[in-house]
Amino acid sequence: MSDQSRAGLSADELAEAVASLSTPDTVSSPFGDLRFFDGLPLPETVDAAYDALDLMRGIEVFLNAVPGASLVAFRTGLRAAGVTSPRQIGITQPRATSKALFLTPNTETTYGTTMLDLNAWGPTVIEAPPQSLCVVDDFWFRYVTDMGIAGPDRGAGGKYLFLPPGYEGEVPDGYFVYRTPTFTNFVVLRALGGVTAMKQTRIYPLAEAENPEPNEFVDLAELSFNTVHANDFSFYEEVAELVQEEPAEALDVERAGQLAAIGIVHGQPFAPDARVKAILEQAAPIAAGIARVIAYAPRDPDAVIYGSWRTPFVGGSYEFLRNGARLLDARTQFHYLATVITPAMAHAQVGAGSAYAYTVHDANGDLLDGARSYRLHVDANPPAKNFWAVDLYDTQTRSLLVVPSTPYPALASNDGKLQANDDGSYDLYFGPTAPEGKESNWVETIPGKAWFQLFRIYGPLEPWFDQTWRLNEFEPID
Known part of the structure; x- marks a missing residue:
């Protein structure tokens, strides 16, 4: 040395x-x-530092627990609409309208939805309809399985058995079997054959397998109810409801630690004192504002498709992973705008699944304004095996935009009404009034309100992936 x-x-x-x-x-x-x-x-610094820490923790909890709060709110909305048991399946007959508050639904397909209650029912069977696109997510909004075309039955229809946490009983043959970490599970059903096919779905306890009771189908299309989580203090109450119902081990220890830091602990009442409640009342709107920035102006380069167009699935991972790290902003971005987690959405295959793009800006980089008129030119030969569509949404609620002219604020290539140009391209119009003679290619917007849209491609083809076909920007025309 x-x-x-x-x-x-x-x-x-x-x-x-x-x-x-x-x-x-x-x-x-x-x-x-x-x-x-x-x-x-110094004594005054101790109080100030803990107030700051609790505020930061409250913001972190909001941003990281949006998935769970979203499903608690969804279940609350379903119950208000009359779907109070897995025996009941809510459907949009024939398709979703702007009357209810849902995060970015489409108006092109028939939806069915319910919540499994494995605590009440124990092992539960879902018989998926043939030629369907169905998904089950757990109550923390994590993927459990696809059913139908993207699932192991490959669209032939099949019986799926869902086992509750800690289940140690016998598991019969003849089912696709899944163990879930939560008792409540979110079921989303889409049947290509519409309402008739949707009503072939069967959900029942395994104990009734020999003679199941019939399901009840509740039409949600014309009902007004809310399935969107709160942006104020009650957000934390939504999360606390979930934490109390589900096993403590259902959540990863890091997020569980964040929740515990503000008083949300499994097996304990959520009863913040006046100081903590006041801090959380401040944290929620701050966090909601940050969530809106993340959703509408994501800064991750992988969120950019090209131009102003963004993808809601950064990195193409349904688990929001990249190089072994959780993309926290990407998880918030998606769940603040949308529902349903499945690999078929996050990483579409050529000719299968669906692809998504959205923007809040026009060709000049200005925010889309409901008082102005725009044209979106869709080039010829859109790369969609099935069809494509544009749905408009309210930037506050992230639900379908409510306009006087229609409960379906959307344009879709499969509705038989769109006028194509001579070269096979389309000019779509958005604004307070329709261009003369272009009413079939127009969606109304509201002065004084912003709006955004999702461009969906069902069965995206190779030109979408290699970008030899690209979306254009929204051109102001007033």
């Missing part, structure tokens, strides 16, 4: 090291000055 290494740090180096690990007597922060005596926090 050299003499220099035995000598250790010089006086200057030691002073520099001490300075680097010390805290000044006054630290400026967005929460005010934090004051210390030789590194010890």
Whole structure:
């Protein structure tokens, strides 16, 4: 060992090291000055620091628990609409309208939905209809399985058995079997054969397998109800409802730790004192504002398709993973705007699944304004094996835009009404009034309101993936 290494740090180096690990007597922060005596926090700093920490934790909980709060709110909405048991299946007959608040539904396909209750029913069977696109997600909005075309039955129809957490009983043959980490599970059904095919779905307890009771189908299309989570203090109450119902081990320890830090703990009532409640009342709107920034102006380069067009599935991962890391902003981005998690949406295959793109900007980079008129030119030969569609949404509710002229604020290539140009391209119009003679290619917007849209391609083809066919920008025409 050299003499220099035995000598250790010089006086200057030691002073520099001490300075680097010390805290000044006054630290400026967005929460005010934090004051210390030789590194010890003064009494007023203790209170200020914990207020700041609790505020940050409240914001983190909001951003990271949006998936769970979303499904609690969805279940609350379904119950208000009369879907109170897995025996009941809500359907949009024949398709969704703008009357209810749903996160970015489409108006082109028939939806069916319910919530499994494995705590009440135990092992539960779903008989998926043939030629369907169905998904089951757990109550924290994590993927469980596809059923139908993207599932193991490959569209032939099949029997799926869902086992509750901790189930140790017998598992009969003849089913596609899935164990879920939560008792409540979200079921989304889409049948290509429409309402008639949808009504072939069967959901019943395994105990009734020999003679199941019939299902009841509740038409949701004309009902007004809310399935969207809160943006105020009650958001935390929605999350607490989930945490109390589900096993503690259903959630990863990091998010569970964040929840516990603000008083949301399995087996304990959520009863924040006046100080914490006031902080969470402040945290929720801040976090909701941040969530809107993440959703409408994502900064991850992988969110960019091209131009102003963005993808809601950053990195093509339904688990929001990239290089072994969870993309926290990507998870918030998706769940603040949408519902249903499945690999078939996140990573569509050529000719199968669906692809999505959205923007909140026009060709000049300005925000889309309901008082202005726009044209979207869709080039000839859109790369859709099945069809394509554009649905308009309210930027506040992220639900279908409510306009006087129609409960279906959308344009779709399969509705038989769109006028094509001579070269096979389309000009679509959006604004307060329809261009003369273009009413069939127009969707109304509302002055004083912003709007955004999802461009959906059902069965995307190779030109979509290799970008030899691209979307154009919204051109202001007023």
